[in-house]
Structures are given as structure tokens and as C-alpha cells.
Amino acid sequence: MTNILLTNADLLLTMDSARRELVHGALLIEENVITWVGTQETMPPLDDDTTRYDMRGKLVMPGMVxxxxxxxxxxxxxxxxxxxxxxxxxxxxxxx
Structure with a gap:
């Protein structure tokens, strides 16, 4: 299964307990599970097979709504x- 990284989101709603809204946010999906949410500067090391999507101009809301x-x-x-x-x-x- 390919991992997916969403980067450069104009705004990423974390849906965490602090309800953080991250400008230039990024989100990593591994094996269909969101495993990491943060900013470009704090991204974890990635596998070479990670599919990357540039989300400039987009709002990212993790989960099914x-x-x-x-x-x-x-x-x-x-x-x-x-x-x-x-x-x-x-x-x-x-x-x-």
C-alpha cells in the first residue's frame, strides 16, 4: 500500500483536542490511517514510495465528513x- 503525504495546505484543520488550524499544514497517511499531522517544518522522514500531493489553495479536513x-x-x-x-x-x- 502506498503512503500519501498532503503538503502545503493553505489551512489544515487538525480536529485535535486543541482544535489547531495549521497554515501550510501537512498530513501523512500510512496504510489508510492518518499517522501524522503537522507543519512542513516538522515532517517525519518519508519512504521513497510515498505519493505526494501539493494542496496549495486548498483546505484539508482529516477524516470523513x-x-x-x-x-x-x-x-x-x-x-x-x-x-x-x-x-x-x-x-x-x-x-x-
């Missing part, structure tokens, strides 16, 4: 015609 369609609604909830609408009028406004 199922946002399905509710993420879309966070962007559209300020549309005046949808605010304070009853359910079906709200749905027709957001999903014409």
Missing part, C-alpha cells in the same frame, strides 16, 4: 426570497 447538500444551503440561506419562507416555497426558491 458527510456534508451532502447542507453545505450548499449555508451559501444560499441569505437569499431574501428564501428567508422566512415556508418549506415548499423555500425549496422552490433554492432549487428552481
Amino acid at each position: 458527510n456534508t451532502h447538500h447542507h453545505f450548499y444551503q449555508t451559501l444560499t440561506r441569505v437569499i431574501p426570497a428564501a428567508q422566512d419562507a415556508v418549506l415548499f416555497d423555500w425549496l422552490k426558491t433554492l432549487y428552481p
Whole structure:
């Protein structure tokens, strides 16, 4: 199994107990398990077979997060015609 290293993330949310947000963060996945999270400067030694991905311009959130369609609604909830609408009028406004 190939290991995966994500580097240069504009922002990496660690989801640790301190809720750290790392600028230029990096994340190492070994055998499908996140084994290390940190900054570029503190990366552990890597095997030659590690697949590397440059995450510049990206936000990295470790783990599976199922946002399905509710993420879309966070962007559209300020549309005046949808605010304070009853359910079906709200749905027709957001999903014409």
C-alpha cells in the first residue's frame, strides 16, 4: 500500500483536542490511517514510495465528513426570497 503525504495546505484543520488550524499544514497517511499531522517544518522522514500531493489553495479536513447538500444551503440561506419562507416555497426558491 502506498503512503500519501498532503503538503502545503493553505489551512489544515487538525480536529485535535486543541482544535489547531495549521497554515501550510501537512498530513501523512500510512496504510489508510492518518499517522501524522503537522507543519512542513516538522515532517517525519518519508519512504521513497510515498505519493505526494501539493494542496496549495486548498483546505484539508482529516477524516470523513458527510456534508451532502447542507453545505450548499449555508451559501444560499441569505437569499431574501428564501428567508422566512415556508418549506415548499423555500425549496422552490433554492432549487428552481
